[in-house]
Amino acid sequence: MTNPQIDSPVKVQTNEKDALFFDVLNERRSVRKYDSSAVISEQELREILDIATKAPSSSNLQPWRFLVVTDPELKQKLLPIANNQQQVAEASAIIIVLGDLEMYGLADKIYGASAAAGYMTEEVANNFIANSTRLYSSLPAERLKEIVVFDTGLVAMQIMLTARAKGYDTVPMGGYNRDLVREMFQIPDRYLPTLMLPVGKASAPGHPTTRLPLDDILFMNGL
DSSP states (O other): OOOOEESOOOOOOOOHHHHHHHHHHHHOOBOOOBOTTOOOOHHHHHHHHHHHTTSOOGGGOOOEEEEEEOOHHHHHHHHHHTTTOTHHHHSSEEEEEEEETTGGGGHHHHHHHHHHTTSSOHHHHHHHHHHHHHHHHTSOHHHHHHHHHHHHHHHHHHHHHHHHHTTOEEOOBOOSOHHHHHHHHTOOTTEEEEEEEEEEOBSSOOOOOEEOOHHHHOOSSOO
16 A cells, blocks of 8 residues: 655755745645734735736636635624634634636726737737627536636635745635625625635644655556
8 A cells, every 4th residue: 555645845956946935835734723813914915815816717817806804703703604613713814715707897908908018919909808708708607607616726726825925824615605605795696705715824733734646646648
């Protein structure tokens, strides 16, 4: 029987810049116990989210939206909705990642900005706007949902890594009642709650975990 790998820093030859990046990857843990006295400023939260939104997305339509909860009373109200997972009340902020099912409505703003920045001509931008709007607005609801959930997963990972690089901890949470979250914040139907991300300072480290050996999960040039 092969033994799983312990989740520990990978021993690879790197330059200093690479090493810092790999440290962030290896040090990220799912932390569930937070220092409730720690505060993250709105400015720093905005910096984390701004960097994280460099994530890729389908046709660059960036369907992620962020509902950030820092108010202690609101976090207490979220607690039973999230199965009484204490990190919801203790973390400095809860980022509820939403997926916009009508993200194509901002295609003109996105591609217009790209044209203004010189990344594409106005003609190309207009073609992207027309094609993206036509394509995504006509997709079956389930396919559109798949795309949005996939893209919000990409940005969520970037949030976790950016937070770790800034010295904060996170834990991705899917175990909560989405209908009650929608009701609590009066979230319109176009926005799909995907996951919650508590962010803060750990009061206890996340548990080390194991990973399957690479040979168990890697297939080169075919299965």
